[in-house]
């Protein structure tokens with residue numbers, strides 16, 4: 001499995017982001033919090049939001065925009 005770096009600032013790769021999402025993270029801030037980090041530049045947020053939406057829709061959830069935009 002290829003692990004791509006999602007957050008350059010904090011060194012979060014796809015596996016780490018997916019771990020956080022599987023644990024219930026539903027926003028970039030929650031993904032960072034899961035790994036005891038914080039958002040720095042914010043350039044990863046769009047990609048993280050996309051990963052959250054993909055996971056939610058794969059799990060049968062409907063519109064996840066409110067979940068991501070809540071923080």
Ligand code: FES
Nearest residue numbers: 007009040041044
């Ligand atoms: S790339 Fe994630 S905070 Fe900068």
